[in-house]
Amino acid sequence: MKIAVCVKQVPDSWVEKKMDGQVIDRLGVDAVLNDLDEYAIEEALRIVEANSPTGSAGSESGHEISLICMGPERATEALRKGLSMGADNAILISDPSLAGSDSLATSLVLAKVIASGNFDLVMCGTESTDARMSVIPAMLAERLGWAQLTHVHKLDIDVSKSYAQGVRSTEIGIENISADFPVVVSVPDKINVPRYPTFKGIMGSKKKPLIIKTLDEIGFAAETVGMLAPWTAVNDVIPRPPKSKGIKIVDTGNGGNELVAFLEEQRVI
Amino acid sequence: MYFQDRYLSNEQILMRDTCRKYVDEVVAPWIREDRSREWSMDPQARLAPHILEKADEIGLRYLGVPEEFGGIPLDADTLSQTFAVISTELSRGDSGLADKLVQNWKISVLLGVLAPEHLKKKWFAAYMADPQFLMAHCLTEPRGASDRWLPYNVPEASMETKAVLEGDEWVINGRKQFISNGYDAKLYIVYANTDSTQGTMQGTSSFLVPRETPGLTVTRCNETIGGRFMNNGEIVFENVRLPADHLLAHNDALGKAGIYFQPGKIMVAAKNLGIGIAAYEDTVRFVHERVQGGRVLIKHQAVASRIADMATRLEAVSALLRHAATAVDEGSPDAAILATMVKVFASDEILKVCQNAMELHGGYGAMVEVGIEKYFRDAAVCLHSDGTTDVSNFKIVKSMFPATAGTYAGPE
Numbered sequence A: 001m002k003i004a005v006c007v008k009q010v011p012d013s014w015v016e017k018k019m020d021g022q023v024i025d026r027l028g029v030d031a032v033l034n035d036l037d038e039y040a041i042e043e044a045l046r047i048v049e050a051n052s053p054t055g056s057a058g059s060e061s062g063h064e065i066s067l068i069c070m071g072p073e074r075a076t077e078a079l080r081k082g083l084s085m086g087a088d089n090a091i092l093i094s095d096p097s098l099a100g101s102d103s104l105a106t107s108l109v110l111a112k113v114i115a116s117g118n119f120d121l122v123m124c125g126t127e128s129t130d131a132r133m134s135v136i137p138a139m140l141a142e143r144l145g146w147a148q149l150t151h152v153h154k155l156d157i158d159v160s161k162s163y164a165q166g167v168r169s170t171e172i173g174i175e176n177i178s179a180d181f182p183v184v185v186s187v188p189d190k191i192n193v194p195r196y197p198t199f200k201g202i203m204g205s206k207k208k209p210l211i212i213k214t215l216d217e218i219g220f221a222a223e224t225v226g227m228l229a230p231w232t233a234v235n236d237v238i239p240r241p242p243k244s245k246g247i248k249i250v251d252t253g254n255g256g257n258e259l260v261a262f263l264e265e266q267r268v269i
Numbered sequence B: 001m002y003f004q005d006r007y008l009s010n011e012q013i014l015m016r017d018t019c020r021k022y023v024d025e026v027v028a029p030w031i032r033e034d035r036s037r038e039w040s041m042d043p044q045a046r047l048a049p050h051i052l053e054k055a056d057e058i059g060l061r062y063l064g065v066p067e068e069f070g071g072i073p074l075d076a077d078t079l080s081q082t083f084a085v086i087s088t089e090l091s092r093g094d095s096g097l098a099d100k101l102v103q104n105w106k107i108s109v110l111l112g113v114l115a116p117e118h119l120k121k122k123w124f125a126a127y128m129a130d131p132q133f134l135m136a137h138c139l140t141e142p143r144g145a146s147d148r149w150l151p152y153n154v155p156e157a158s159m160e161t162k163a164v165l166e167g168d169e170w171v172i173n174g175r176k177q178f179i180s181n182g183y184d185a186k187l188y189i190v191y192a193n194t195d196s197t198q199g200t201m202q203g204t205s206s207f208l209v210p211r212e213t214p215g216l217t218v219t220r221c222n223e224t225i226g227g228r229f230m231n232n233g234e235i236v237f238e239n240v241r242l243p244a245d246h247l248l249a250h251n252d253a254l255g256k257a258g259i260y261f262q263p264g265k266i267m268v269a270a271k272n273l274g275i276g277i278a279a280y281e282d283t284v285r286f287v288h289e290r291v292q293g294g295r296v297l298i299k300h301q302a303v304a305s306r307i308a309d310m311a312t313r314l315e316a317v318s319a320l321l322r323h324a325a326t327a328v329d330e331g332s333p334d335a336a337i338l339a340t341m342v343k344v345f346a347s348d349e350i351l352k353v354c355q356n357a358m359e360l361h362g363g364y365g366a367m368v369e370v371g372i373e374k375y376f377r378d379a380a381v382c383l384h385s386d387g388t389t390d391v392s393n394f395k396i397v398k399s400m401f402p403a404t405a406g407t408y409a410g411p412e
Helices: A035-050 A073-085 A103-115 A136-144 A199-207 A255-265 B010-033 B049-057 B076-093 B095-114 B117-129 B258-289 B301-330 B335-360 B362-366 B372-381 B389-400
Strands: A002-007 A009-011 A031-033 A064-070 A089-093 A121-125 A147-149 A154-158 A163-170 A173-180 A183-187 A210-213 B135-138 B162-166 B169-179 B187-193 B204-210 B216-221 B233-243 B247-249
Touching (some): A002 A073, A031 A035, A035 A073, A064 A103, A136 A147, B076 B258, B095 B117, B135 B169, B187 B233, B258 B301, B335 B362, B335 B389, B362 B372
Parallel strands (some): A121 A183
Antiparallel strands (some): B162 B169, B162 B187, B169 B233, B204 B247
């Protein structure tokens, strides 16, 4: 089985985001592997471990996990983290023409790489913590003509039947969804607890293949992506309004009811 | 709240993050859960086994063990810097735990270089198989340790522990004191005088001594003010007989242990920094929550000034630490001086950081169950460990001005 995990390097999720014109300032903050992608990597590792004769991932498992990323060269740092966790190899598509690409362009490039890789399964985090569009998994599936199991918080893979079964929670209830391979799966943070890289994994990741390719090398025309060919445009950016003071409920005998009324009004309950 | 990642390689950041998670998820919650644990008078009951088992799982115990024995090779050209990053992060959780592991790493490196192949095979296999396996480096004696660093090298100053070759066996007699991991180690590297006509540098040999060797007695666990999760011990050697192949270095053991000493001081400073960072982090949290006079503490000028002072001291220690660790990795001529400087500087500065942390917490700062006083105690241990401040300062001056500086001490 060949699994591709799509990953992204994002500005540190815990740091206040700043804008550089109409795009997020990525240079002034530490860059990290997108938190939700760690769950996708972890799930891929668990799938392989469950179907490996040795019980572990790696070359002896008979399966392969490839990380696929689009981004500047600095994104190799995020890929090294994924390799340290246990993925087998990584490919980074890096090209100056890709700067400023929107999700439509990103999905086009990622789909191109995936289509040439003979993958059975593509794993994604549900969203990146910078743009938070949550559309790449669905776009990938459409571009590839594959099935999609998005937002699944439980995933069962039957390798012998090339079959994936997932569970997702929606506003209307619990959905059981399934599909034959090849399939694109996206996972939220409910699905597992990602491992952290061991020291052996960190040092071993330096020996794992990490290939950087330009658009030209994957057979892609630069004019079709990035700032040169935007599919969408950001017209305006408005900073988040400052936190309001909130409402203080003083309990003078009816505090409980007032609190419930407030929560109802906010549609929390 | 955290300091910037400047100067760290990608691997070092990943290692730091792995240590941070281990500390935040395994070590710190366990310590917070019951602060009376470090005061148990049964030394072996203090640290729960799962703490070292988890360290084993993420590979923290294997650093320094040669790759052919299952260890994890770190980049040699940044070794001290990496050890500094890891030690700081571990010590953020507990300085005694960091000490336990630091001893293991340093001795693993030393054994990898000095031990004969069959003994490496035997002992690294035993070490790798048991997460609770600790090792100890027996140098210090009850009469003193720091004086070995003083600029004299005469027979009168040599070690009182002696080793004599009888037939094909070495026989060791003597006493070692203030030995890190000494109380519970399973394997010791012991330094003993083997040539009474020479000074310490030319007359000291080192030996590999398994704990079970007849004649070796662990006489006590030294109950200390801080770093209490590392069991410091006293060990007596009475006619301890060792096969000849257990000799690691003959007469020039202190020269051969050079790979241990400079990184050792770097790691003492790094552990010290970790204590300071933990004290700072807890204090920053507290001054943002605690309200006095109608506003949170951070809004009071006197408090803000102390927070700035703490952060500045931490940055200064961190900068000198990186500078010294880089010098050690580069084998620079000033490496020994810088390693000693940062050890001394860190001990002084971090104690002040911890003092500020205690004072900003008011009465809570002195309460055992709050944990701020622990940082102060742990930092206090660093004042003397691996050389007292005064002896270290003698050494710095003597190294800088060898022709004009005095001998300061030594045989009258």
